[in-house]
Amino acid sequence: MSSTDNSPNPDDLGELPSGRRLQSVFDDGLDYPRLGNVTFRRGTLTDNQQRLWNEHWPRLGRVLADEMIDTDEWFGRSAPTILEIGSGTGTSTAAMAVQEPDVNVIAVELYKPGLAKLLGAAVRGGIDNIRMIRGDGIEVLNRMIAPGSLAGVRIFFPDPWPKARHHKRRIIQSGPLHLIASRLKPGGVLHVATDHADYAEWISELVDVEPQLEYRGWPWPDCPQLVDRQVITKFEGKGLDRDHDITEFLWQRPL
Ligand SMILES: C[S@@+](CC[C@H](N)C(=O)[O-])C[C@H]1O[C@@H](n2cnc3c(N)ncnc32)[C@H](O)[C@@H]1O
DSSP: OOTTOOOOOGGGTTTOOOOGGGOOOOOSSOOOOOOTTOOOOOOOOOHHHHHHHHHHHHHHEEEOOSOOOOHHHHHTSOOOEEEEEOOTTOHHHHHHHHHOTTSEEEEEESOHHHHHHHHHHHHHHTOTTEEEEESOHHHHHHHHSOTTOEEEEEEESOOOOOSGGGGGGOSOSHHHHHHHHHHEEEEEEEEEEEOOHHHHHHHHTTTTSOTTOEEOOSOOTTOSSOOOOOSOOHHHHHHHHTTOOOEEEEEEOOO
16 A cells, blocks of 8 residues: 555454445446545544444444345344435434334444444334444445345435535435445335435436436325434434425336
């Protein structure tokens, strides 16, 4: 590694779940997020969070790895699985999981304190249908999730990367939509919500870009998956405070 290369050492994978050098190379001609020199979010845990983490993460959590997940084994049952990318502090993740006990929920997040909060909520609330992966959602989908295996994918309030020169970092692009479609089962649902008007417009232009995803718009009363986030999350709340509209998008992989 050269002295100017800030990529994580693969030996550090336990602490740095993803980095530039570890990004997958996609050669399908589609657009994927270019993360550039994004610093992956570290952060410290409180003593109590650290204690819960040490005790429960080995069972409830994983770090990005080149290893397909066996959800039946991980959850101890066979059930439809929904993967959420960018769960933040997990407020809506936990609230939704309670409402859908027959669904396995996998929360993917880069931000360790956010995962620690969700872990605490799951443990304290006895919410047994949540598992967590620390890493980049695109890498997790590509390297850990079997094709055609998910009942749903959720992306709520993804980072809008508002500066024009950062637009290529946005997670909603043709490549991720293609990757998500490939991981959904026939009938599986993708749900995206944003409170950022410019990002909503960007997504609106992409709704038909992926042939394996049928755009269902919003609302879609017969949607086979829970779409009510149950709570106003920190980010959603901020948007509402500023009088921002929330725009929701639903797609389905055709049956
Ligand atoms: C604006 S916050 C929204 C959090 C949460 N969904 C909510 O509604 O409160 C976006 C979150 O996505 C995470 N994130 C951004 N890019 C990601 C990626 N490629 N993979 C996993 N998480 C990501 C960030 O760390 C951040 O916590």
